[in-house]
Amino acid sequence: MLQGRRIVVGVTGGIAAYKAVEVCRRLVDAGAHVVPVMTAGAERFLGRTTLSALCSEPVQTSLWNEVSPIPHTRLGQSADLVLVVPATARLLGAYAAGLSTDLLTNTLLATRAPVVVCPAMHTEMWEHPAVQHNMQVLRSRGVHVVEPDEGRLAGGDIGAGRLATPDRIVAVVEQLLGPHDMAGLRVVVTAGGTREPIDAVRVIANRSSGKQGYAIAAEALGRGADVTIVSTVELPVPIGAVVRSVETAAEMQAAMNELAPTADVVVMAAAVADFRPVDRAQGKLKKAAGPPQIVLEATPDILAALGAAKPAGQVLVGFAAETSDLVANAEAKLRRKNLDLIVANDVSAPGVGFQHDTNAVTLLCAGGDATTIELSDKRQVARAVLDSVCVIRNSPRGASPS
Ligand code: CTP
Secondary structure (H helix, E strand, O other): OOOOOEEEEEEOOOOOHHHHHHHHHHHHHOOOEEEEEEOOOHHHOOOHHHHHHHOOOOOEOOOOOOOOOOHHHHHHHHOOEEEEEEEOHHHHHHHHHOOOOOHHHHHHHHOOOOEEEEEOOOHHHHHOHHHHHHHHHHHHOOOEEOOOEEEEOHHHOEEEEEOOOHHHHHHHHHHHHOOOOOOOOEEEEEEOEOOEEOOOOOEEOOOOOOHHHHHHHHHHHHOOOEEEEEEOOOOOOOOOOEEEEOOOHHHHHHHHHHHHHHOOEEEEOOEOOOEEEOOOOOOOOOHHHOOOOOOEEEOOOHHHHHHHOOOOOOEEEEEEEEOOOHHHHHHHHHHHOOOOEEEEEEOOOOOOOOOOOEEEEEEEEOOOOEEEEEEEEHHHHHHHHHHHHHHHHHOOOOOOOO
16 A cells, blocks of 8 residues: 555654554555654654664664765655654654754654654653643644543553554545545445344354454555444544444345445445244243254345345445355356455365465456455455555446446
8 A cells, every 4th residue: 555655653752662663564565665753752662773774764763874975855855754653742842842852853844745743751741831832833734643542651650651552543544645535435344143043142143253353444444434333342533434334134224224335435345144943032041941943044245235126336345255166156246246256265175265364365356357456464465455446446337237
């Protein structure tokens, strides 16, 4: 998503400086060229070597010692974005006042690129009127602020001022620098496995973790879409997504009947139970009563119903979890359910599908195109799925007719 984008990451002297390392690593993983800058204060908290090793270039710290005679203008002018993580009260004050005291503040004043600051400090400092005034000044100048979280702070205090999570910080960067090829599109993604109750405590479930659906949601958000996740699982919610929690196939179908008709893109990544108990026992079935006879009935095929009622122009994406004849089975589902794209995975292969962080898939389009994605991070698979969705949307035929 951030391929070829140049991000200057400024690290200042707060206890949260160590978390900047994780942010840098994730930005590099997303394809960015990450140029680290440390203040003198940051060097008290973090070794140069650590940051240099995880970024795309060695750390720069000084206006004077570098090979380039004017490093701040070079850094500021060449950046697609400048990110300050963590941003101390001192840095925020200097930036708001226009003070150029070191390489980072000079770079901030020399750039016309978007700037994102991630404040982190003790609650008393964060709530101080001087700091809040500086934040107001920075916001009014268009600086993007990733608000700190509430939580445990250095020294054991609890309150507002804890650095935002790397997830939130990276999501903001992606939303600013991402391709925006899904700007304004309404995307509905289902995620997780449905649970069909047998009695008050037992369910028929499956191994789906929901990770692939959430990765698609995060990717769509980064590309500018409005995203709703219809979810059976509790995973960290990608910043900006709306989550509709459901449990059974019937609840998922009700949610989709409401949300899908106005969606531009629908992705059924959920593993929906095909069968459910006809009757749900009241209370808990007791062991002493012996093995129960559980009579099953078919659940509705949510995706097939969505395919039958697909509005013109909507791109409908299904998944096919297979253990044999991957392509033939997936192609049959693609046709039978009137899909534009199916994501087929062989869930019996190592590292693939349910519960893993990785996946290997074959993408089959209604137009006949096939793409194979070797074992990769689920976010990379999400990227490939949405690349295909965008190609389908932009193709002269658009989505296949309903
Ligand atoms: N699906 C659905 N409703 C169901 C079953 C499946 O909407 N009751 C959707 C899944 O979300 C997925 C696609 O249909 O996007 C294919 O699911 P899969 O379990 O692979 O296939 P099935 O249609 O259930 O067929 P089979 O179990 O025979 O492979």
